[in-house]
Amino acid sequence: MKLKVNNVEFAYKSVSVLEDVSLELNRAEVLGIVGPNGTGKSTLIRCIDHILNPKRGSILLDDHNVSKMGRMEIARKMGYVPQSLEGVFPASVIDTVLMGRRPYLGWKSSKEDLDCVLEVLELLGITEFAMRDIKEISGGQQQKVLIARALAQKANILLLDEPTSNLDIRHQLEVMGIIKNIVKNKGISAIMALHDLNLASRYADRIIMMKEGKIFAVGNPASVLTVENIKEVYGVRALVKDDGEGPYIIPLEPVTS
Amino acid sequence: METKQHTLTKEEVRSQYNKLIGKKVFFIFFLLFSIILVSGISASMGSANLSIWETYSSILNRLFPAYFEPGWLADVCIWNLRLPRIFMGIVAGFGLGIAGCVTQAVLKNPLASPYTLGISSGAGFGASLAILTGTSVAGGNYLVIGNAFLFALLCSFIILGLSNRKGATPETMILAGIAMMYLFAAMTTILQYFGEAEAVKEAVFWTVGDLDRSSWPKVTIILGVLTCCLPLLMIKSPDLNLMTAGDETAASLGVNVKRTRIILMSITTLLVACIVCFTGTIGFIGLVAPHFTRIAVGGDNRFALPVSGLLGALLLTSADLVARIILAPIILPVGAITAFMGAPLFLYMIMKRKKEYW
Numbered sequence: 001m002k003l004k005v006n007n008v009e010f011a012y013k014s015v016s017v018l019e020d021v022s023l024e025l026n027r028a029e030v031l032g033i034v035g036p037n038g039t040g041k042s043t044l045i046r047c048i049d050h051i052l053n054p055k056r057g058s059i060l061l062d063d064h065n066v067s068k069m070g071r072m073e074i075a076r077k078m079g080y081v082p083q084s085l086e087g088v089f090p091a092s093v094i095d096t097v098l099m100g101r102r103p104y105l106g107w108k109s110s111k112e113d114l115d116c117v118l119e120v121l122e123l124l125g126i127t128e129f130a131m132r133d134i135k136e137i138s139g140g141q142q143q144k145v146l147i148a149r150a151l152a153q154k155a156n157i158l159l160l161d162e163p164t165s166n167l168d169i170r171h172q173l174e175v176m177g178i179i180k181n182i183v184k185n186k187g188i189s190a191i192m193a194l195h196d197l198n199l200a201s202r203y204a205d206r207i208i209m210m211k212e213g214k215i216f217a218v219g220n221p222a223s224v225l226t227v228e229n230i231k232e233v234y235g236v237r238a239l240v241k242d243d244g245e246g247p248y249i250i251p252l253e254p255v256t257s
Numbered sequence: 258m259e260t261k262q263h264t265l266t267k268e269e270v271r272s273q274y275n276k277l278i279g280k281k282v283f284f285i286f287f288l289l290f291s292i293i294l295v296s297g298i299s300a301s302m303g304s305a306n307l308s309i310w311e312t313y314s315s316i317l318n319r320l321f322p323a324y325f326e327p328g329w330l331a332d333v334c335i336w337n338l339r340l341p342r343i344f345m346g347i348v349a350g351f352g353l354g355i356a357g358c359v360t361q362a363v364l365k366n367p368l369a370s371p372y373t374l375g376i377s378s379g380a381g382f383g384a385s386l387a388i389l390t391g392t393s394v395a396g397g398n399y400l401v402i403g404n405a406f407l408f409a410l411l412c413s414f415i416i417l418g419l420s421n422r423k424g425a426t427p428e429t430m431i432l433a434g435i436a437m438m439y440l441f442a443a444m445t446t447i448l449q450y451f452g453e454a455e456a457v458k459e460a461v462f463w464t465v466g467d468l469d470r471s472s473w474p475k476v477t478i479i480l481g482v483l484t485c486c487l488p489l490l491m492i493k494s495p496d497l498n499l500m501t502a503g504d505e506t507a508a509s510l511g512v513n514v515k516r517t518r519i520i521l522m523s524i525t526t527l528l529v530a531c532i533v534c535f536t537g538t539i540g541f542i543g544l545v546a547p548h549f550t551r552i553a554v555g556g557d558n559r560f561a562l563p564v565s566g567l568l569g570a571l572l573l574t575s576a577d578l579v580a581r582i583i584l585a586p587i588i589l590p591v592g593a594i595t596a597f598m599g600a601p602l603f604l605y606m607i608m609k610r611k612k613e614y615w
Binding site for chain 1: 264265266267270271273274277361362365366367495496498499501502503505506508509510511512513551555556557559
């Protein structure tokens with residue numbers, strides 16, 4: 001499935017958040033979106049999933065305009081992984097992942113739904129937590145549960161909003177590895193907003209760097225994550241090294257202009 | 258924690274999951290049985306001093322007329338006084354329980370109750386207006402009731418209308434609800450300030466929830482509304498589950514969050530207004546039933562809604578039984594008894610709960 005975003009604009013009240021954003025997502029591709037706080041990374045992801053309605057521009061899935069699709073239809077094609085767990089009431093891990101079957105499910109969950117969920121839990125290695133309450137497992141495991149829910153949706157496109165923001169380095173690598181593997185093995189695609197430039201460099205096929213609601217640079221990690229770009233977009237002096245594994249970034253100090 | 262070493266396999270999870278569902282279904286039947294039991298006890302208790310045999314021959318006589326010969330007193334007492342009251346307790350308790358569960362889930366707030374959207378203060382104002390000034394939108398016997406019902410709806414729909422303009426978020430609903438509650442309470446106070454002493458007393462008595470005013474037509478009306486509302490709420494219960502997991506998540510899984518929220522709140526408003534106008538404000542049921550429910554069967558609203566309703570019915574019928582016998586022949590207002598019984602139980606549950614959240 002191919003995703004195209006054309007000239008999308010979005011504003012909260014009168015504050016413009018996204019201006020003229022266009023991008024394309026190919027099959028079996030991981031697209032990383034990086035940029036400072038408040039540049040509209042999360043907003044862009046929500047606009048793509050039509051959780052927010054863009055003011056102008058269009059989002060096309062295989063040339064079908066998303067704004068003409070029903071909510072359920074969108075939900076069968078794109079899965080959204082929020083930044084962290086919400087909710088004040090108890091829910092077990094298995095019930096949470098079963099929620100991902102909602103776009104397919106009648107009122108009662110069927111045996112197929114349960115099969116699908118059990119398979120996804122196994123894929124992410126969280127079967128043993130299935131009956132636990134979701135608030136009683138660690139942050140890394142919670143993040144896996146949220147990804148599992150999106151996978152249970154059987155969507156072709158995953159939209160992830162900073163999937164690693166609350167995780168320790170091991171869980172960061174685990175979660176990113178899982179996403180990358182699923183994308184390559186199942187031929188789906190993923191867009192993820194990321195804060196950590198090194199994770200973006202390592203796991204994204206292409207990177208979009210955003211600045212103040214606009215796309216500043218786009219391309220493979222080596223072409224986007226440059227000393228100049230980081231200085232221009234983040235206002236940070238950084239070292240960028242490359243020893244064959246892709247660039248890695250060592251931030252040094254904020255630039256005072 | 259040592260026992261957790263054994264990791265679960267897929268098939269174990271499947272069987273545990275199915276077993277858990279079975280347990281929830283069993284709990285529903287257990288509650289149904291308890292309600293019948295309490296109702297049965299309640300029917301045989303009261304100031305008329307009927308024997309258990311008299312009670313049940315009177316009840317069974319209507320079902321199998323050929324076999325029993327109940328006394329005239331028993332017949333009047335059971336069929337005109339006790340049974341309407343018991344059934345009123347069941348339908349009102351069920352309605353409040355389920356409305357509380359929906360309201361808490363929709364507003365994502367464990368402190369919410371069916372009265373959060375101002376229904377009780379609206380109804381109180383409507384009733385006071387009718388009692389104190391004699392003016393009403395409806396006439397005859399149903400003057401006070403009709404007025405209470407209309408003002409309860411008015412108050413809630415102003416809140417829903419206002420919050421709908423602001424994106425229908427739980428926060429705006431709760432805040433608008435509090436504002437309207439104060440407004441209507443203040444209007445009631447002004448009315449009472451200028452009212453005659455006797456009329457004020459009557460108005461205050463009206464607002465204290467009780468089941469003294471029960472009758473078969475009233476039970477039928479509530480039952481009718483309940484039969485319309487319950488299926489609608491149950492159909493929406495999976496969507497409600499998604500909404501408690503976060504608005505964005507729900508939207509990404511295909512739910513029209515704003516519309517669902519307004520629909521659900523409108524249905525519960527109608528249901529609760531219908532109950533409150535007949536019984537006055539019976540507090541606590543709509544607050545505690547959902548909490549007990551989540552402790553017993555978890556947060557899945559497909560089960561939580563019916564269980565909360567049944568628990569509400571059980572709580573209210575039990576409270577009314579206590580209200581009738583504890584100081585007999587004086588009948589205490591059940592609205593106060595629910596809090597007397599519920600509060601200690603509730604505190605106990607809060608102190609004992611294992612989880613750090615609801």
